[in-house]
Amino acid sequence: MARRTPIVVDCDPGHDDAVAILLALGSPEVELLGVTTTFGNCAVADATRNAQRVLALAGRSDVPVAVGAAGPIAGDADLGNYVHGTSGLDGPPLPEPQRPPIDEAAVEFLTRTLTSSPEAVTLVAIGPMTNIGLLLRDHPEVRNKVAEIIFMGGSTERGNHTPTAEFNTHADPEALDIVLRSGLPVRMVGLNLTHQALATPGVVERMSAMGHVVGRTCAEWMGFFGGSYNRIWEFEAPPVHDPCTIAAIIDPSVIEWREAFVVTELDGTWTRGTTVVDLFRRYPDQAANVSVAMTLDVERYWDLVLNSLDRLGAAS
Ligand code: RIB
Ligand code: CA
Numbered sequence: 001m002a003r004r005t006p007i008v009v010d011c012d013p014g015h016d017d018a019v020a021i022l023l024a025l026g027s028p029e030v031e032l033l034g035v036t037t038t039f040g041n042c043a044v045a046d047a048t049r050n051a052q053r054v055l056a057l058a059g060r061s062d063v064p065v066a067v068g069a070a071g072p073i074a075g076d077a078d079l080g081n082y083v084h085g086t087s088g089l090d091g092p093p094l095p096e097p098q099r100p101p102i103d104e105a106a107v108e109f110l111t112r113t114l115t116s117s118p119e120a121v122t123l124v125a126i127g128p129m130t131n132i133g134l135l136l137r138d139h140p141e142v143r144n145k146v147a148e149i150i151f152m153g154g155s156t157e158r159g160n161h162t163p164t165a166e167f168n169t170h171a172d173p174e175a176l177d178i179v180l181r182s183g184l185p186v187r188m189v190g191l192n193l194t195h196q197a198l199a200t201p202g203v204v205e206r207m208s209a210m211g212h213v214v215g216r217t218c219a220e221w222m223g224f225f226g227g228s229y230n231r232i233w234e235f236e237a238p239p240v241h242d243p244c245t246i247a248a249i250i251d252p253s254v255i256e257w258r259e260a261f262v263v264t265e266l267d268g269t270w271t272r273g274t275t276v277v278d279l280f281r282r283y284p285d286q287a288a289n290v291s292v293a294m295t296l297d298v299e300r301y302w303d304l305v306l307n308s309l310d311r312l313g314a315a316s
Contacts, residue, residue, distance in 0.1 A: 004031040005122055005147075005249055008113060010068065010106070011242070012040025012127030013050035014084055015091070015225040019218055020126055020242035021051065023305055025058045026214075026312030029250045033113055033121065034064040036106035040127035040171055041080040042088025044070045047127070050089040052097035057217060059316035061098035068106030069130035072172035080167055083228045091224035092217050106131040111139045120147035122249060125179075126242040128168050129153070133175025136182050148185035150245045151176075154264070154275030155191035156292060160233065162273070166191050169264055170273030176264045186290045188262060189248060190275065193255065193293035194241035197301060199226065201237070206306050214313030240305075247304050248293065254304060256295040259288040 007030050011017040024032045035055070037048040048067050055061050071077040081088060102109060110131065114121055123146060125132050132149060135142065153168035153176065161167040169176050179186060199222040207219035222238060229235040247254050261278040263286075265271045277292055 002029070004029060006031045006033050006117060006119060007122045007124050007249065008034050008036060008110060009124045010036045010038060010127060010131050011051060012038050012042065012047045013054060013089055014041035014047065014127065014242070015089060015221045016240045016242040017041070017126050018050065018054045018089060018221060019240055020246050021054050022058055022214060022218065022312055023243045023246045023308050025060050026308035027246070027250050030246065032063055033117070034066060034109060036066045036068045036109060036131050038068045038106070038127045038131055039070050039077045039079065040168065041084040043079060044068060046088040048101055049097060050087065052099070052101070053089070053094040056095035056098045058214065058312055064109065065101045066104050066106045066109035067101045069128070069134070072128060072130055073133055073174040078171060083232065085224065092220035094217070107134050107138065110135050111142055114142040114145040117145060120145050122147045123149045124245050124249070125149060125151040125153070126245055128171035129175040129179055130172045133172065133178040136178050143182070143184060146184050148187060149179055150187040150189065150248060151179070152189045152194065152242050152245050154188055154262070154277070156277040156279060156294070157192045159274065160191060164271050165273035166275070169275055173264045173266050173273040177266060180262055180264060180289060187248060187257070187293065188275070188290045189244045189293040193296055194244050195239045196296040196298055197240050197244050198235070198237040199240050203302055203306070207309065210310045210313055212313035214309055214316060218309060243305055244293070244296070244301070247301055251300070251304060254297050254300050255293045257291045258294050260290060260292050261286040261288050262290040262292065
């Protein structure tokens with residue numbers, strides 16, 4: 001079998017984060033070295049508890065969880081409980097955490113893991129990017145052990161948390177700015193892509209039909225998440241954002257990519273956190289710094305995700 005890609009998932013579970021973690025655990029192509037948590041969809045304490053509960057659901061409480069940022073590098077934490085519910089992962093009952101988070105904070109865990117890894121590690125950022133920004137700012141010595149940063153955030157089109165800004169990049173634009181200026185390989189999976197990854201009734205039915213608790217739980221998460229997306233943004237089916245980053249590691253060809261200059265607005269009264277994606281080279285003196293996800297092969301995406309969820313559920 002091909003070499004497994006070592007990854008750390010930095011997340012704010014969050015219904016779609018939860019599916020992303022399960023996708024990683026059910027995919028032999030990736031090795032989940034650990035989970036770091038951040039504020040975002042809910043307070044970091046809730047995100048941490050939710051990450052632990054998702055790992056317990058999968059029978060993988062051996063995966064270390066390190067607690068991260070409670071707020072952004074600048075400004076206050078603007079939480080997403082209005083989408084994900086009071087707990088941050090409302091819906092079906094979940095197992096209780098089987099072990100506490102590790103003693104190291106997220107940035108310490110990331111620093112040690114990168115330093116000790118025999119090969120470069122892929123950082124998967126699917127929440128506000130505060131932990132990743134602080135890592136690059138305060139520990140430049142580990143940059144050469146970062147294989148790439150792939151993040152769910154931003155958009156080539158409109159936003160969601162504000163009309164122009166996507167939730168994760170709006171939550172901590174300074175952190176994203178550090179990543180975009182880092183010179184490291186960066187892939188951006190924005191709303192323009194993830195809005196193609198809809199959990200339609202057919203997808204949810206395939207989850208339910210798996211006949212195990214992983215499939216049933218994902219189907220019920222889609223029920224809660226879909227209700228929020230219909231109530232707030234009038235979607236008929238919820239866009240399952242975060243697993244798109246994991247799928248992009250498992251099989252990059254499931255997405256069409258485009259190189260572009262990307263920068264984030266830090267100062268706009270109405271536009272702070274907006275990603276400005278120069279797809280048509282309107283700033284010719286700005287070199288492309290990001291691979292931007294543009295088109296999803298929807299059928300192959302869902303086959304990949306559902307096969308991995310079924311593999312995990314059947315084994316756990
Ligand atoms: O805008 C969608 C993103 O914000 C997803 O990562 C979701 O989990 C929330 O964190
Ligand atoms: Ca998330």
